[in-house]
Amino acid sequence: MNTSDQGTGGTPAPKRKDARRNQRTLLEAAAAAFVDAGVEAPVRDIAARAGVGMGTIYRHFPTRADLIIAVYRHQVDACAEAGPALLASSPTPYAALEEWIGLFTDFLVTKHGLAAVLQPDHPQFETLHASFLDRLVPVCDQLLDAAADHGEIRPGYAGIELMRGVGNLCIGAGTDPRYDARRMVALLVAGLRRPAGNSAPAGR
């Protein structure tokens, strides 16, 4: 596994040292701007925070999706890697699933505005959508399968839908004190549990 940033896709790391430093500055500035103004923060603002010109941003990240992906890259990676680890260390697969979904939820909830990005509204965001989910969905699938095999949850649920569901539940988290995204996510995951006896959720 080489160190150059080629894994799942994304912008290749630039050669020159100063350019690399520049890119890091940029990502930090973007992350900060995203926190304050959402992932749709004006390019000019991000550039200003980073102390660079707007052109520099466009050079490094031709589309906004590229920038967003890069900003959250590391955290997505960390989350992906946590999956197998949790499966190995948790008492049961379901517990691992709960834990892992919790990690993902924390990630989304903390990063204000990110969740909204997983919406396939804007055409440009397909890239983005794919980039995030391609990395995490297999992990989620693995956890779901393990829990299902273990008889803890009803089978037939795909990682992709669970991820999208959790993502959606996290939209707007933190803006309304009466809405606690984590509680709702917990409810969703609880819904997966094999019911005591009857009354399986229909799903239509």
Added chain:
Amino acid sequence: MNTSDQGTGGTPAPKRKDARRNQRTLLEAAAAAFVDAGVEAPVRDIAARAGVGMGTIYRHFPTRADLIIAVYRHQVDACAEAGPALLASSPTPYAALEEWIGLFTDFLVTKHGLAAVLQPDHPQFETLHASFLDRLVPVCDQLLDAAADHGEIRPGYAGIELMRGVGNLCIGAGTDPRYDARRMVALLVAGLRRPAGNSAPAGR
């Protein structure tokens, strides 16, 4: 008691026949525009669809919130009224809850873009938020209470959070065939069920 639009409040029906017809046209155009472009669809576009000038929209609906509320008014009313009816006709309160949430979900899923509106991001949307939720939350509370009293679900969940959760799950429904909002909503509602024995969802 005349049939004109006096129910719960909102924009009073205009006097003149043509204006009334116009208002209806407007609402239909807006609904269509919302489906295609979300509730932030440009005023100009909505006016063009309706074949009227922009001023006409501003006359009938001074703020965007007024328009949105008016567009969904009837459906929200219908949904609110369905609650008690279902409670009376269903075998158990939980069944009524399931059914009712299904209605709400259908409403949101069909009206693409509406769900995004329940986000308390934009200040203007407080009005809107209130208008929708004030009407439906009490109904949901009633159903939740009944089901809890009946021992079918765990107590302690508020209508507001469930509504928000369901609303969120419906965001972007229909844009991705792999994501079925109704399935996820069903899962969420299933999560409310009193667990057979152990392992209550934590909720943090």
Added chain:
Amino acid sequence: MNTSDQGTGGTPAPKRKDARRNQRTLLEAAAAAFVDAGVEAPVRDIAARAGVGMGTIYRHFPTRADLIIAVYRHQVDACAEAGPALLASSPTPYAALEEWIGLFTDFLVTKHGLAAVLQPDHPQFETLHASFLDRLVPVCDQLLDAAADHGEIRPGYAGIELMRGVGNLCIGAGTDPRYDARRMVALLVAGLRRPAGNSAPAGR
């Protein structure tokens, strides 16, 4: 002198009694609106104050100039009529002039925004300009001539320019406590006085 409003021009008085009442209401509403928002007050506002439709205003006063003229008609008339009276009753023609200019100034200063109307900026306002000045300029000329004949002021100043000057000095009166239009008008009129010996104002 007959009572029907035909003197200097303007809208002929309508025949029916209710229409005449309507017109009075309109003028009062317009006057009030002009005080609050200047002579450019939105037609809709004036109509609303008068409790009539906008169409009614357009019927009675096809152009804004017509309305403005009508609103100030009586006061302009009164001012015009005061000229000869003052000339007859004042100790000297100059005193009459001072007094009369004072009346005119009071009229303009009180009627916020009117002064700005005497500006020949907007083409439409020629009508207006003429209407006001045609009535008052001869009076002013008469007073100037009398004072000049009496040796109290330097000859060669026309009523039209003095009126315009006074009108201009009244623009914006009342918006800035440091600017007292009446003081400046008094200065202007004082400037007309035949100088003791030397240094006649050049005028370039």
Added chain:
Amino acid sequence: MNTSDQGTGGTPAPKRKDARRNQRTLLEAAAAAFVDAGVEAPVRDIAARAGVGMGTIYRHFPTRADLIIAVYRHQVDACAEAGPALLASSPTPYAALEEWIGLFTDFLVTKHGLAAVLQPDHPQFETLHASFLDRLVPVCDQLLDAAADHGEIRPGYAGIELMRGVGNLCIGAGTDPRYDARRMVALLVAGLRRPAGNSAPAGR
């Protein structure tokens, strides 16, 4: 000490050569537009005249007040600087005052539409008002004081009111051949003269 525009404050000169040229073009276009359409000339028109996009105007002059100030900056400065010079070179302070007011009048008369700006109507124009008057009023005060000390004029008149008065007299100059603003200004200044014997202007 470089020549770039750092004097009294205002918009800093941009770094790039093309931007600087652009700014000049803009100022000329704005000046021309102001002459034709007043200081409220549409941003689009000014931009079109200058052959630039509207954004360019907003970049250089974020508010309309900034633009207006910049347009008249140099001339206001020149006028301000002329005051002390005239005082030094003129035979008497009153002569200097006459001369200086003449300069100010020429400035206003030539720049049709500027005078209207000194009206404190629109809130935004406070900035503007201040910017112009803060520069010139002290000069005028100095001249008034000198003339008063010299016994040439009656004391008690403030620069601010004289400036406003002159400004007002210049409104609409050049649109009506029968109105010569310079003549009226001369009259106003003549009114300041200590009267031969009696009859001081009242001022109310």
Added chain:
DNA sequence: GATGAATGAGGGTTCATTCAT
């Protein structure tokens, strides 16, 4: 490479004026 100036589409809002009812 980096910069940030310039562009201009895009969206909101107001209000004089016309004209169906």
Added chain:
DNA sequence: GATGAATGAACCCTCATTCAT
């Protein structure tokens, strides 16, 4: 005649994106 609904031109302002320096 009176009404007030509808029209749409005219403005304002923002910001993604390009490209000269």
